[in-house]
Amino acid sequence: MWAYANSCPHRGTPLDWLPDRFLARGGRHILCATHGALFRIADGFCVSGPCAGAHLRAVETERRGAGIFLAEGRHRNPQMPLG
Numbered sequence: 001m002w003a004y005a006n007s008c009p010h011r012g013t014p015l016d017w018l019p020d021r022f023l024a025r026g027g028r029h030i031l032c033a034t035h036g037a038l039f040r041i042a043d044g045f046c047v048s049g050p051c052a053g054a055h056l057r058a059v060e061t062e063r064r065g066a067g068i069f070l071a072e073g074r075h076r077n078p079q080m081p082l083g
């Protein structure tokens, strides 16, 4: 299971425009609140904005009990498909 780091590849600022609000209108892309870059949800690829062509950093997560936690030290190559 994967999640994206809350950090835009353009300037490293948080993506959310309100606490825990990440999706652009329509819910099809992740929106960077700082300069409006749009990222595909499926693989974190930036489809428009100042970092077009870059990827969000995906990190592996694991379920422990009722919570979901980052798996220590596990980062994926942004070019690899999620799975």
Ligand code: FES
Binding pocket: 008, 009, 010, 011, 012, 013, 032, 033, 034, 035, 036, 037, 049, 050, 051
């Ligand atoms: S910091 Fe995200 S688009 Fe500029």
